[in-house]
Amino acid sequence: MGFPFFSWSFARTHAFKLICTAVFSRMDGDKDGKLDSHELYYAMQDVHSKIRRRIPGVPAPPSRHEISKSIAAFDKEGDKTLTAPQFTEFASSFFHNNVRVVNLVKVVAAAAVKFFVLPEATNQLRLTNPVLKRIPKGVWGTVVAHNT
Structure with missing residues (x-):
């Protein structure tokens, strides 16, 4: 449909x-x-x-x-x-x-990706990568926020 x-x-x-x-x-x-x-x-x-x-x-x-x-x-x-x-x-x-x-669905999907999916994916990347693990969470969030 x-x-x-x-x-x-x-x-x-x-x-x-x-x-x-x-x-x-x-x-x-x-x-x-x-x-x-x-x-x-x-x-x-x-x-x-x-x-x-x-x-x-x-x-x-x-x-x-x-x-x-x-x-x-x-x-x-x-x-x-x-x-x-x-x-x-x-x-x-x-x-x-x-x-x-x-297209309301596209607007909602884009917002969901930006505010939920990307932060969670970057957090998982940070936790699994030994180099990125050493970056403090507050600094990591600032870097990711400026690149998205």
Whole structure:
């Protein structure tokens, strides 16, 4: 039967909306309540950097060309700027459409290997190798943690 894939989108969560709100207020340099295409580019870079640390499989942020091409779909006033709600909708749409399916099994398996299997395997290696046995456990843990 295989493992199930779970469709989930971080771009539809309250946490994502909070990230967008914070980024919008920081990137709105002239404090006019709108982001022009220049501010929007840097805002999307900022949102991208914040979520790629949390979500596996995040694609590259949109290019200036992609932003200028798709801004019209979210700009209701037609002035080539986005308000805070429009920016959140724009960012949510981009990241939802480009990061759709997270294989939860792969994420859990990778975490299990990193936090359970590797430490136990390295500990067994340390205990069975006469040279490695002389390295204090605290030092060994620090060396292994920096290499994984």
